[in-house]
Amino acid sequence: MKKLINDPLKVADELLEGLVEAYDGQCLKVGSRSIVKKEIAENKVALLVGGGSGHEPIYHGLVGTNFADGAACGDIFAAPSPDIVLEATQAVNRGRGVLYLYGNYAGDVMNFDIGAELAEEEGINVRTVLICDDVCSAPPTEKNARRGIAGLVPIVKMVGAASQHAQSLEQLEAAARKVVLHTRSVGVSMSPGSIPATGKPTFEIDEKLIGLGMGIHGEQGVCEIPMTTADELTPQMLDLIFRDFEEDTDVDNLVKGDEALLFVNSLGATTMMECLICLRKAKQCLVEHGISVYGTIVGPLVTCQEMSGISFSITKLDDELKGYWDPPCQSVCYTKL
């Protein structure tokens, strides 16, 4: 794979420089590898996101209007160091505390937790909510062990909106837990991306198979199935989400008359054409279940280089969550009027 980069070891730093330019003055680089909104209201409860680079436009593309206040960015497929987390925390803090919201991966959890300890030593209150939307990575009874995948986009969008009016860190934490609880995703992988520094694939999969529920780096899913059509695969994937809402006693079932957000994500090389064809079938499946789609997101927003694959994320809505979805938002990753 030909990659338009310079020094492979400087990729994460250079893409962040580009990202700051893409923000047209809305955001600044802070410390060694964080990006932070230029203007954060005094007394605002702050929202910090972050994770490894290489998945652009997330996470560092999710900073902006009615979005996160900052992002701590790691190296390619690696968690941001505790120092980076601390620098970002200091930069977004306005004295009302900082909510950490990021995907549930061991390296991220370790480094954000150390960052939180360092911040607490400086008197900054920190709470953490992990994104764990991938229903294929653990059963409902162990849902806190699940990985975070593409559901992070609607989650950060909604928690970003909630953070504009949160009266306390505890209130924002509660809102974030509710948004995460109501967002579930299923992904498939068809071919791997490559590691920019080595050109090596991030995982291996047979040319004729699809990894159902496979994680975005190739982590184990439900099973491998033969390559099939958009219309056969889409209901199979959505059924895993429907069944998960059914089986999880912590959340109301997705039932007839419900409203939901639908996000169809491309992992990279899967084209917008394919996403739209799958979106069409997904909408049909939801309508058959009596669920109406309140809002849609589609595109390559949570990627793993030129990996091919797709995921569906569903957020079950109520009036509170609709209130977090409705406001316009602006960032490099995703903008909504």
Add this chain to the structure above:
Amino acid sequence: MKKLINDPLKVADELLEGLVEAYDGQCLKVGSRSIVKKEIAENKVALLVGGGSGHEPIYHGLVGTNFADGAACGDIFAAPSPDIVLEATQAVNRGRGVLYLYGNYAGDVMNFDIGAELAEEEGINVRTVLICDDVCSAPPTEKNARRGIAGLVPIVKMVGAASQHAQSLEQLEAAARKVVLHTRSVGVSMSPGSIPATGKPTFEIDEKLIGLGMGIHGEQGVCEIPMTTADELTPQMLDLIFRDFEEDTDVDNLVKGDEALLFVNSLGATTMMECLICLRKAKQCLVEHGISVYGTIVGPLVTCQEMSGISFSITKLDDELKGYWDPPCQSVCYTKL
């Protein structure tokens, strides 16, 4: 390449169905393969775009608020038929005429021209402005023969804004000609996309070469150069744009103190990471030339399936063009607050 599709011959129809869903009620499918805004103001001078499918999210993703009123969509890499153009024209017309704005490809020109004749027979006034921003496809003296490439995104955005207040079809045509004249692009190709119906590559290029100025389907460009770094390639590409502004006597040169839009497009599999690294270098080059970036677009918006490659588009601005850039716009392809 594994593709998540159904019947390869129904791809263009099915992706359009998905696109209508992605618009969340803003747009409707009209006739056999057009997409049109649900609400178009009475007496509005209409703007119609279009072209072959397979390049998602353009062109049919460019319909929306302060964007085009409709798009006529062809089959994969094929122009929309005259019938489709006519159906779209009828649907967007509000009695003040319709401007056709699309990329300069022979098949599109032929079919849109026939569509225009059919529309004129029904008493609908039509004018046409061709997008021909690819500086590598013909010298400045023959610039009307140039291909249309990624510059279409800022062009349609600006002409869409202009169309909201245009007093006549002639006024909108003049605005569009000005926007096109001030927008120039250069692209490179590194590896081909594939044709969904056959799985065959759209062109061939050596594993170690880059096609400088190569078109998005593999059309001839300036030359083939060895694969190189982002920081070496970016100035080479931008220099072709700077030189073009210099040599073209129909347009003022891009000089110190100017403001410009910068769009870094991925042709598909080229990652957002690479786009951001190139954007960073492009911004440095522009600053060295004393040109300030007034607005930025970045991402895989004009694609050719899983093709890898990148393009830069520059729009030289004045107060009139800034007025077309500033308004918010919303579509599936591109949204700006």
